[in-house]
Amino acid sequence: xxxxxxxxxxxxxxxxxxxxxxxxxxxxxxxxxxxxxxxxxxxxxxxxxxxxxxxxxxxxxxxxxxxxxxxxxxxxxxxxxxxxxxxxxxxxxxxxxxxxxxxxxxxxxxxxxxxxxxxxxxxxxxxxxxxxxxxxxxxxxxxxxxxxxxxxxxxxxxxxxxxxxxxxxxxxxxxxxxxxxxxxxxxxxxxxxxxxxxxxxxxxxxxxxxxxxxxxxxxxxxxxxxxxxxxxxxxxxxxxxxxxxxxxxxxxxxxxxxxxxxxxxxxxxxxxxxxxxxxxxxxxxxxxxxxxxxxxxxxxxxxxxxxxxxxxxxxxxxxxxxxxxxxxxxxxxxxxxxxxxxxxxxxxxxxxxxxxxxxxxxxxxxxxxxxxxxxxx
Ligand code: F6P
Numbered sequence: 001x002x003x004x005x006x007x008x009x010x011x012x013x014x015x016x017x018x019x020x021x022x023x024x025x026x027x028x029x030x031x032x033x034x035x036x037x038x039x040x041x042x043x044x045x046x047x048x049x050x051x052x053x054x055x056x057x058x059x060x061x062x063x064x065x066x067x068x069x070x071x072x073x074x075x076x077x078x079x080x081x082x083x084x085x086x087x088x089x090x091x092x093x094x095x096x097x098x099x100x101x102x103x104x105x106x107x108x109x110x111x112x113x114x115x116x117x118x119x120x121x122x123x124x125x126x127x128x129x130x131x132x133x134x135x136x137x138x139x140x141x142x143x144x145x146x147x148x149x150x151x152x153x154x155x156x157x158x159x160x161x162x163x164x165x166x167x168x169x170x171x172x173x174x175x176x177x178x179x180x181x182x183x184x185x186x187x188x189x190x191x192x193x194x195x196x197x198x199x200x201x202x203x204x205x206x207x208x209x210x211x212x213x214x215x216x217x218x219x220x221x222x223x224x225x226x227x228x229x230x231x232x233x234x235x236x237x238x239x240x241x242x243x244x245x246x247x248x249x250x251x252x253x254x255x256x257x258x259x260x261x262x263x264x265x266x267x268x269x270x271x272x273x274x275x276x277x278x279x280x281x282x283x284x285x286x287x288x289x290x291x292x293x294x295x296x297x298x299x300x301x302x303x304x305x306x307x308x309x310x311x312x313x314x315x316x317x318x319x320x321x322x323x324x325x326x327x328x329x330x331x332x333x334x335x336x337x338x339x340x341x342x343x344x345x346x347x348x349x350x351x352x353x354x355x356x357x358x359x360x361x362x363x364x365x366x367x368x369x370x371x372x373x374x375x376x377x
Contacts, residue, residue: 021159022301023309030313049081142328150194152347154330171205188272198242217369225367
């Protein structure tokens with residue numbers, strides 16, 4: 001078999017798209033350091049998602065000095081963009097508002113900037129965008145990011161475990177105030193349509209009830225679990241609810257519709273307050289709800305995410321050097337490997353309602369808003 005020729009690489013752009021997650025800067029740093037020190041490549045940062053490919057002024061040079069001290073820093077020094085379609089711009093033509101397709105311009109600017117490859121850090125939506133650019137001839141690789149951990153094809157995304165840690169710390173605090181005031185305390189967590197953050201934080205933070213999208217709950221089960229705890233002498237209960245959880249017979253709790261503003265997805269939220277009302281109505285107990293919100297996304301990544309993000313960044317350089325384009329770096333069995341975009345785009349990774357983590361939690365009495373077949377309470 002003839003040896004495959006390796007790409008001739010000199011200058012690479014890197015971008016961060018979608019909601020931010022702790023560890024984005026660690027990827028930028030890991031990538032930039034390996035790109036410069038091992039391969040002697042030049043690295044350019046695109047600002048605000050892919051805006052740097054639309055407006056070439058929105059780019060910054062990434063040098064060793066520029067990435068110094070970035071490892072613990074939350075957010076992204078490049079700015080993120082999670083609203084709207086990066087491929088479209090509204091323009092007025094002949095007095096009519098029309099959508100302009102920016103992709104040809106982005107490909108042209110990629111060449112104009114003298115780039116040889118592009119790194120897209122983001123979630124499923126970003127990988128879809130990256131795959132599209134790949135089809136248009138841009139050599140592109142991806143790095144998976146989301147606190148929700150719902151990206152298929154990788155065991156973990158960076159940022160997830162930091163969000164879990166933050167949520168667990170919030171639960172630790174709620175435990176003491178709940179016990180003092182004999183209240184039902186509800187913590188609403190992010191995660192979109194997946195219950196990973198709620199499940200893991202709920203177990204680590206000793207929640208009595210965990211409600212996740214993958215297990216639509218029955219209100220009578222939730223109320224029953226709270227009352228049983230009271231009868232057994234526990235004067236308080238802790239409930240973790242994922243923003244995407246819903247009652248078996250109910251709908252998702254949506255704060256704002258896609259048609260309002262430029263939001264690309266429906267905005268979930270509000271189930272915590274709703275639950276507090278319902279439980280109070282049906283038990284007479286005092287209930288309080290806290291929504292942790294973007295606190296889960298902000299701040300410094302924990303050690304695990306710093307390491308994972310760094311390895312993803314370094315792996316991306318190796319993928320480019322070997323010409324492994326149209327792939328993203330993923331975690332599998334403790335190793336970082338390359339996986340084609342096609343195996344990730346259009347899929348979602350959800351909690352298995354019958355999986356070990358859920359079953360073990362049920363076995364020790366955690367209620368998921370369904371009949372607990374593991375224990376008799
Ligand atoms: O996907 C990450 C995430 O934080 C979700 O958990 C949440 O539903 C959403 O983003 C919030 O988005 P925004 O920052 O646009 O409100």
